[in-house]
Amino acid sequence: MWKEDKYGMHDKMYVATDCIIFGFDDGILKLLVFKRRIAPQEGALSLIGSFVKLDESVTEAANRVLEEITGLQNVFMEELKTYNAVERDDGYRCISIGQYALIRIDEYDKNLVEKHNAIWYPFDELPALVLDHDQMVKDALARLRRKARYQPIGFELLPEKFTLPQLQILYEAIYQKKMDSRNFRKKVLSFGVLIKLEEKDKSTSKKGAFYYKFNHEKYQELIAKGINFEV
Amino acid sequence: MWKEDKYGMHDKMYVATDCIIFGFDDGILKLLVFKRRIAPQEGALSLIGSFVKLDESVTEAANRVLEEITGLQNVFMEELKTYNAVERDDGYRCISIGQYALIRIDEYDKNLVEKHNAIWYPFDELPALVLDHDQMVKDALARLRRKARYQPIGFELLPEKFTLPQLQILYEAIYQKKMDSRNFRKKVLSFGVLIKLEEKDKSTSKKGAFYYKFNHEKYQELIAKGINFEV
DNA sequence: CCAAAAGTGTTGAAATTACACCCATGT
DNA sequence: ACATGGGTGTAATTTCAACACTTTTGG
Numbered sequence: 256m257w258k259e260d261k262y263g264m265h266d267k268m269y270v271a272t273d274c275i276i277f278g279f280d281d282g283i284l285k286l287l288v289f290k291r292r293i294a295p296q297e298g299a300l301s302l303i304g305s306f307v308k309l310d311e312s313v314t315e316a317a318n319r320v321l322e323e324i325t326g327l328q329n330v331f332m333e334e335l336k337t338y339n340a341v342e343r344d345d346g347y348r349c350i351s352i353g354q355y356a357l358i359r360i361d362e363y364d365k366n367l368v369e370k371h372n373a374i375w376y377p378f379d380e381l382p383a384l385v386l387d388h389d390q391m392v393k394d395a396l397a398r399l400r401r402k403a404r405y406q407p408i409g410f411e412l413l414p415e416k417f418t419l420p421q422l423q424i425l426y427e428a429i430y431q432k433k434m435d436s437r438n439f440r441k442k443v444l445s446f447g448v449l450i451k452l453e454e455k456d457k458s459t460s461k462k463g464a465f466y467y468k469f470n471h472e473k474y475q476e477l478i479a480k481g482i483n484f485e486v
Numbered sequence: 487m488w489k490e491d492k493y494g495m496h497d498k499m500y501v502a503t504d505c506i507i508f509g510f511d512d513g514i515l516k517l518l519v520f521k522r523r524i525a526p527q528e529g530a531l532s533l534i535g536s537f538v539k540l541d542e543s544v545t546e547a548a549n550r551v552l553e554e555i556t557g558l559q560n561v562f563m564e565e566l567k568t569y570n571a572v573e574r575d576d577g578y579r580c581i582s583i584g585q586y587a588l589i590r591i592d593e594y595d596k597n598l599v600e601k602h603n604a605i606w607y608p609f610d611e612l613p614a615l616v617l618d619h620d621q622m623v624k625d626a627l628a629r630l631r632r633k634a635r636y637q638p639i640g641f642e643l644l645p646e647k648f649t650l651p652q653l654q655i656l657y658e659a660i661y662q663k664k665m666d667s668r669n670f671r672k673k674v675l676s677f678g679v680l681i682k683l684e685e686k687d688k689s690t691s692k693k694g695a696f697y698y699k700f701n702h703e704k705y706q707e708l709i710a711k712g713i714n715f716e717v
Numbered sequence: 718c719c720a721a722a723a724g725t726g727t728t729g730a731a732a733t734t735a736c737a738c739c740c741a742t743g744t
Numbered sequence: 745a746c747a748t749g750g751g752t753g754t755a756a757t758t759t760c761a762a763c764a765c766t767t768t769t770g771g
Contacts, residue, residue, distance in 0.1 A: 433738080693724085
């Protein structure tokens with residue numbers, strides 16, 4: 256099943272990956288969690304995860320579960336850190352690699368999510384999760400906040416077309432503080448990675464707000480030059 | 487040997503950790519690498535690492551090898567990322583967790599280092615390393631640069647007592663660029679986490695430079711308040 | 718007395734913050 | 745006509761970057 260094992264004298268263990276899946280909906284940051292249907296811990300909430308198989312990388316494993324549950328591919332996902340305490344899992348020695356993902360909540364497949372007993376929870380209503388998953392969520396949120404300072408990853412959480420008020424609300428949700436709309440616009444537009452569209456979103460006001468989209472090419476250029484995207 | 491294994495149907499693999507060990511000596515950033523004494527790849531250079539045992543955490547494993555080779559405990563060490571490509575190691579499926587460490591090069595145990603066939607290499611003379619260890623070094627350096635921007639980890643590389651010119655040379659080595667000494671001092675001192683000592687270091691000039699030490703308590707206070715240490 | 722490194726202030730530019738009103742439109 | 749959210753500019757403050765000379769002292 257696998258090639259010769261030259262390290263036979265050493266210990267092997269399970270390697271798992273757990274996904275901290277962020278979404279943004281209705282002005283609120285949400286997390287996709289999973290309600291166990293079977294014992295042990297039936298009904299308990301956990302992150303979505305999987306054991307890593309011998310013939311897949313950790314990233315592949317995470318993408319596999321993510322697609323199973325949301326139907327989405329090519330989601331923004333990044334390694335957070337490993338959770339490797341000896342006693343973290345009472346099944347057997349198992350380390351888990353936390354990965355956080357940002358998904359566009361308008362794109363995921365509702366049926367799949369329901370079928371897998373997964374639920375979007377607003378962050379501030381999040382109940383306790385199994386094992387060390389609470390810590391993972393805490394770490395992921397801290398990472399998201401830090402990361403959003405120097406890379407415009409906020410866009411990963413928004414639909415293809417979004418308005419500046421939406422973007423601002425997202426950043427306010429991430430940082431948990433109000434921002435000044437004039438300064439926010441000035442800053443965001445100064446990066447030069449937003450393309451203003453003709454179309455307006457009239458769903459939240461009479462006047463309507465212009466849609467923008469993210470200019471990925473321009474962004475790559477700037478990253479290459481080492482530009483700082485702090486908001 | 488271990489409690490009941492409830493996950494028997496899943497794959498197990500080796501988990502290793504590799505340490506990217508930074509030192510600072512003679513105004514130069516250096517890396518501690520290890521020359522293999524036995525086949526395969528006799529004479530090849532690699533990072534210092536170990537398999538993780540069932541009864542130790544990854545951090546414990548890394549501290550274990552680090553102490554074995556340098557004699558040091560309580561070294562600054564932090565997880566970098568995992569290296570988990572399916573084919574990264576030709577021995578067997580094995581993921582490695584990279585950890586980078588900063589050590590005070592005046593404190594390590596020279597005899598131990600020699601005994602283990604380890605060598606301090608200046609960064610810009612570093613030859614190729616085995617497996618994906620080159621990538622690990624590259625990632626670690628990038629992380630060090632980023633991290634040094636918002637946390638004063640530079641101090642971890644210096645002796646207990648250090649002078650401002652030394653500190654500046656270190657930062658210049660990390661960022662590979664000259665800095666203005668007036669601006670550098672102004673900035674560093676403005677953080678308020680340095681304590682000026684009476685004593686002077688006369689080893690590099692007739693006039694002598696005042697020693698400083700790092701105020702850990704004050705630093706913790708500031709971290710708690712969320713202060714930014716960008717240099 | 719002089720070479721060599723340590724130490725020190727000021728000024729202009731740039732970035733950041735604070736702040737308040739008009740606009741467009743569906744009802 | 746009015747309520748609602750969208751959109752805009754300016755002035756004060758703070759931060760950052762550039763810049764050159766004096767001090768100390770061992771040899």
